[in-house]
Amino acid sequence: MSTKNDALEALSDLLGPRLNRSDSDRALHGRSEAHFQDMPPDAVAYPETTAEVAEIVRLCRAAGLPLIGWGAGTSLEGHALAPRGGVTVDFTRMNKVLEVAPEDMVVTVQPGITREELNTELRATGLFFPIDPGANASLGGMASTRASGTTAVRYGTMRANVLGLEVVLADGRIIRTGTRAPKSSTGYDLTALFVGAEGTLGLITELTLKLHGQPEAVRAAVCAFDSMAGAVDAVIATIQSGIPMARIEFVDRAAAEAFNRGAGSDWPDAPHLMLEFHGTEAGVTEQMARFAEIATDFGGQDFRWAEKPEDRTALWAMRHNAYRTTLRAYPDSDPLTTDICVPISKLAQAVEETAAEIAAAGIPGPIVGHVGDGNFHALLLPRKGDAVQKAAAVKLASNMAERALRLGGTVSGEHGIGMGKTKYMRAEHGDAWDVMGAIKTALDPEGLMNPGKLLPGN
Amino acid sequence: MSTKNDALEALSDLLGPRLNRSDSDRALHGRSEAHFQDMPPDAVAYPETTAEVAEIVRLCRAAGLPLIGWGAGTSLEGHALAPRGGVTVDFTRMNKVLEVAPEDMVVTVQPGITREELNTELRATGLFFPIDPGANASLGGMASTRASGTTAVRYGTMRANVLGLEVVLADGRIIRTGTRAPKSSTGYDLTALFVGAEGTLGLITELTLKLHGQPEAVRAAVCAFDSMAGAVDAVIATIQSGIPMARIEFVDRAAAEAFNRGAGSDWPDAPHLMLEFHGTEAGVTEQMARFAEIATDFGGQDFRWAEKPEDRTALWAMRHNAYRTTLRAYPDSDPLTTDICVPISKLAQAVEETAAEIAAAGIPGPIVGHVGDGNFHALLLPRKGDAVQKAAAVKLASNMAERALRLGGTVSGEHGIGMGKTKYMRAEHGDAWDVMGAIKTALDPEGLMNPGKLLPGN
Structure with a gap:
């Protein structure tokens, strides 16, 4: 096992100035929009490719360093705070539209693009991405928190509008879930599992999203x-x-x-x-x-x-x-x-x-x-x-x-659990919370992916 | 560990004549609609309550006996065959509508009810359950295979229309997923995980389904x-x-x-x-x-x-x-x-x-x-x-x-994997298939829930 400093130095070698260890940048990524105390990471990484994300994960894992995904920083339950330090993976530089397929009414994007940027890029196609949580959130963050907002009553939440994902797992493997086909019945719905997992099972590096026709x-x-x-x-x-x-x-x-x-x-x-x-x-x-x-x-x-x-x-x-x-x-x-x-x-x-x-x-x-x-x-x-x-x-x-x-409801319709609502998880889910914990342990046995959030034992 | 005969005798004590070991009933549950050879179970259990299902699971587990869920027997990829014997849990007697909540446009049912029975019961409410795979399948089976059919283009598949589940896990624990609220962002989407899992992670004993207004x-x-x-x-x-x-x-x-x-x-x-x-x-x-x-x-x-x-x-x-x-x-x-x-x-x-x-x-x-x-x-x-x-x-x-x-699609839109299409899983999912395997191992370490289907190593 390497030390934290080994890992941070190796990350610096990998990313150059795109690994930022300054107090100001750490502080910026240790804050949230909500009422939580500041919890800065040890460093902020700005990857540009999936391969870099995978390498970041491998280096952090070798040193037992937590990894926290960061989109636009608009989450409301302290989802992106770093209670155990580690490396915040800021997706700001992975913000491209990779492919628009108007015939299939889908788009493939990197996680750092915001919903407003995406819809600006789509304008000429006659299509749009409807999910609108209010804040100009990133698509990776929206998927990770299962965001919804004003239009979900018509178009559904992120659950219904993410067709597929590329994810870097806790061990650095890169997987793809889903396809561009409108439906599938070929095995566990891993797309749905990563949507709403708040970065605790892996880091989303690519999303294929359903688009809708701009209404007449x-x-x-x-x-x-x-x-x-x-x-x-x-x-x-x-x-x-x-x-x-x-x-x-x-x-x-x-x-x-x-x-x-x-x-x-x-x-x-x-x-x-x-x-x-x-x-x-x-x-x-x-x-x-x-x-x-x-x-x-x-x-x-x-x-x-x-x-x-x-x-x-x-x-x-x-x-x-x-x-x-x-x-x-x-x-x-x-x-x-x-x-x-x-x-x-x-x-x-x-x-x-x-x-x-x-x-x-x-x-x-x-x-x-x-x-x-x-x-x-x-x-x-x-x-x-x-x-x-x-x-x-x-x-x-x-x-x-x-x-x-x-009243038979749920403690969050769209903000999510993060650090703020773990205290209600047992009451809402009973033993099903332990099932979430078992899945977490199976996919991230060392508990390095966004620790302190969502799961039992945090 | 008890022996198979111990377990079957204990099941007989529990269920009386609702444990059937006759050749004819075993043969009936060892056949499928499709081109697979017959693979009968050792016995067929007809539970009437969730508690009975949980007890069946515990008794089978103690003897290392596989458990296979059975709805209406209409699946097309050999989903309910018993390649390693074991006990087929036939949900025919768990076929009730437990509660219709017209104001919430949801219904809670037992898994053995068929879609035609359900819609007959709903007729007076002005609501209906739209998913229509053609066959008069059971709702438990439809959820387990992520069924869709003729109306999915408008109303979505089972993925979009199951709001919550009660599931008996491989260790006999009973969990609930989801609520009657239209959406939630409180943790992993276990409902979506069990929908389409083909009975390999647990047995569905109750479903809360979204209903739709009968069109004018x-x-x-x-x-x-x-x-x-x-x-x-x-x-x-x-x-x-x-x-x-x-x-x-x-x-x-x-x-x-x-x-x-x-x-x-x-x-x-x-x-x-x-x-x-x-x-x-x-x-x-x-x-x-x-x-x-x-x-x-x-x-x-x-x-x-x-x-x-x-x-x-x-x-x-x-x-x-x-x-x-x-x-x-x-x-x-x-x-x-x-x-x-x-x-x-x-x-x-x-x-x-x-x-x-x-x-x-x-x-x-x-x-x-x-x-x-x-x-x-x-x-x-x-x-x-x-x-x-x-x-x-x-x-x-x-x-x-x-x-x-x-062409960028999926090897099954709605029939599922069962025994027939595991050979394509690696090509479609790559390492993501192993992620499914890891989840399976976490929730069913002994591999007793519907073995021989869907997963790697089968």
């Missing part, structure tokens, strides 16, 4: 509701009626107010739904009419349609920037963001109980959500330095997770 | 084409245009002729597409018009619309019975059926090369396929007892698998 017609709208229950019940009725919504997002009164304060909108002081419809001209018109009928039944009013593409862009930019906008509205806070996902039938109860509890705690806590999936987020905003409020926020988040489980 | 309007049609290439290219253009086809099935000239001979239809002597459209009234009308336009461009003609539900049922019954109908048309044959799946862009080439090779071999070999998925089947019909034709058929099937791989 797109319309977006915002609609205010008398009550939170009315808005949520309208969502449930819409989903059950089979209207193929492209987006159906809930924004509670507190979030609408934060938008008005932070983004200059002039929404009424009420809960809202933000909507998008994709289809043919006739299809979209029909969907809109059907939705309006349902919404009106549940107290929907004050419809505002975003007819022009630029209005639509502005609308979704506001939704995507909800996190930052809200922080701007509450500059003096120490934010804690969390997400849960429940069966649709329990959505109203889950949102109402959560909102009531947040109100009772006296802490700002706007709720927004991909409610078509039963998934919502609370952005809890205790005052900076206020230990009592901070403890209350932590308790609210923990109650949300427990509520999700009590 | 349904229309079906058959359309003849000038040429095979025209039909296939029409499919490709249709998929790429984004028309949300519910079914789009290819039937080659030989299959149309077999339908005419075996099922009394009067289709023209030409390749055909069989189609179904789901949606609102207006939506379906629009889809039909768009499809007709595309089809005409590619030499489609002689459209026949099945307007009435009974005409539609008759049409799809003919498609579902293609296997049996064709056998009726060729009573003196020793059939070999196989499926491959390729990227859509390679579909025309794959079908044409296959058809040409079948024609050159002088063996009847109708081709039908779920071509919207790039997936097609050849039913090769060498004369019974004709060793030369039999060898030619085996060679044709093997060439199809190699063609699929050469």
